Amino acid sequence: MLEREFLGWDRPFLNHLVPWLIARRDSLPGSVVVVPTAQAGRRLREALAEAAGALLAPKVVTSGTLLQCHRTDVAPDWMERLAWVETLETVRDWSPYRALLPHAPEEGPDGVTGLAGEMLGLRRSLQENGLTLASAAPRLRHTVEAERWQAMASLEALVEKRLESWGFESRSRVLAGGILLPEGTIILAGATDLPPLLEHALAARNNDVTVLIAAPESEADRFSATGRPLGDWATRPIPWLGEVRVVADPRQQAAEAWQAVANEGMPSDQVALGAADSEVGDELTRTFTRNGWTAFHPSAATLAGGLARWLAIWSHWLADPSLSVMADLLTLPETGSLVGGRRAQKARRLAELRDRWMVLRTDDLARRLEAADFRSDYEWESAQEVLDAARTLEGWRTSLLHGDFPTTMAELLEKLARTDPETAAASSEWLGEASQLIRQRSRGAGFWIDLMISELP
Numbered sequence: 001m002l003e004r005e006f007l008g009w010d011r012p013f014l015n016h017l018v019p020w021l022i023a024r025r026d027s028l029p030g031s032v033v034v035v036p037t038a039q040a041g042r043r044l045r046e047a048l049a050e051a052a053g054a055l056l057a058p059k060v061v062t063s064g065t066l067l068q069c070h071r072t073d074v075a076p077d078w079m080e081r082l083a084w085v086e087t088l089e090t091v092r093d094w095s096p097y098r099a100l101l102p103h104a105p106e107e108g109p110d111g112v113t114g115l116a117g118e119m120l121g122l123r124r125s126l127q128e129n130g131l132t133l134a135s136a137a138p139r140l141r142h143t144v145e146a147e148r149w150q151a152m153a154s155l156e157a158l159v160e161k162r163l164e165s166w167g168f169e170s171r172s173r174v175l176a177g178g179i180l181l182p183e184g185t186i187i188l189a190g191a192t193d194l195p196p197l198l199e200h201a202l203a204a205r206n207n208d209v210t211v212l213i214a215a216p217e218s219e220a221d222r223f224s225a226t227g228r229p230l231g232d233w234a235t236r237p238i239p240w241l242g243e244v245r246v247v248a249d250p251r252q253q254a255a256e257a258w259q260a261v262a263n264e265g266m267p268s269d270q271v272a273l274g275a276a277d278s279e280v281g282d283e284l285t286r287t288f289t290r291n292g293w294t295a296f297h298p299s300a301a302t303l304a305g306g307l308a309r310w311l312a313i314w315s316h317w318l319a320d321p322s323l324s325v326m327a328d329l330l331t332l333p334e335t336g337s338l339v340g341g342r343r344a345q346k347a348r349r350l351a352e353l354r355d356r357w358m359v360l361r362t363d364d365l366a367r368r369l370e371a372a373d374f375r376s377d378y379e380w381e382s383a384q385e386v387l388d389a390a391r392t393l394e395g396w397r398t399s400l401l402h403g404d405f406p407t408t409m410a411e412l413l414e415k416l417a418r419t420d421p422e423t424a425a426a427s428s429e430w431l432g433e434a435s436q437l438i439r440q441r442s443r444g445a446g447f448w449i450d451l452m453i454s455e456l457p
Helices: 013-022 025-030 038-052 077-090 109-127 133-140 146-165 171-176 196-203 217-222 231-235 250-264 278-290 306-319 323-330 333-337 343-357 362-371 377-402 405-416 421-439 445-455
Strands: 003-006 031-035 059-062 185-189 209-213
Touching: 003 217, 013 025, 013 038, 013 185, 013 209, 025 031, 031 038, 038 059, 077 109, 077 146, 077 421, 077 445, 109 133, 109 146, 109 171, 133 146, 250 278, 306 323, 306 333, 306 377, 306 421, 306 445, 323 343, 323 362, 323 377, 333 343, 333 405, 343 362, 343 377, 362 377, 377 405, 405 421, 405 445, 421 445
Parallel strands: 003 209, 031 059, 031 185, 185 209
Antiparallel strands: none
């Protein structure tokens, strides 16, 4: 049976949680604290270090971490994506799958890559319930989608066989058999939105599970055993201590929220913002950050930065080595290590040459340089620098497209590591895991780079 403790809502939850944990410091080293987001985990670790110094802290994880499979024979997502692509490519007769796809996809990998991604995403969403496409299909047999789900289940069976031939099992199939919870005490710290599969596993555990709820005990009847608010949560009477302001749109709502917080004069670590949807959350984040308060929005879509962004543009360069793509590469600091420095000057000079001569590719630039009259040696030398940089980038492109991809990519990552060592290390680790499969398949470098980017944390 799960043990629930109500910490109240008179203060931010973190201010209740830290003293509660410190009071049990002797048992913390063997405990696992489950928090809602990675950001919440970071803040908890910082708060514990500040409050207790050299405390032997518990292991802090998110609910998603508990759904991870740590067996070595469980296929990572990139491998399952590859299995889906290869399975879909081998289908010659699409008539049995007409309920899923009325028309067969286009020939080649590009025609099935999108469908493979959708299948992988659907399987991920079912994992939270411990379901596969095959186990979900019977539950939908009386709906209008029954034939579609049956078609997907048939394709899933082919994918599972392919993974088995590689010596792996899918995460979906492993989770369908249940999850193995960690040893020791598990503490749910404000994690109210648990995947159903994890909820069932916790409920089946006889002891050593404590649920900390950010509400007074008088609200106990409104929470489930795992701390999830029940259906009547939204209809409960709330003593109101404030005012309601009617606004026109999320932007005005964010401005009013900023003004209300500013009028209170409270420190930033004493303020929490709640939003009904991601659009309002985005506006709140922008408004508060613009006014000097860096706000964290856990539901916001993240933009790839650093080496991940560079690799995405480099993939375009592999597909089409135009000077416009080179211009994009020169805007990123990672490119400096490939072109011998002076990246900003080369970017500016390339822009001037493209504007003057309307050149599209490296060969066009080389021909114009041979025929043009320059007003000074410096002008010629700077133009020649741009041409040399373009040829260097094309050399790397040729090696990746026509040489041994894992070896060349490893060399490239080594040169790029100085600007983003963490992403370079993660990319190199992926490359080491995937190199055997890469060498066994005739696929373009762009495909493998896109697959690698999808696996970056």
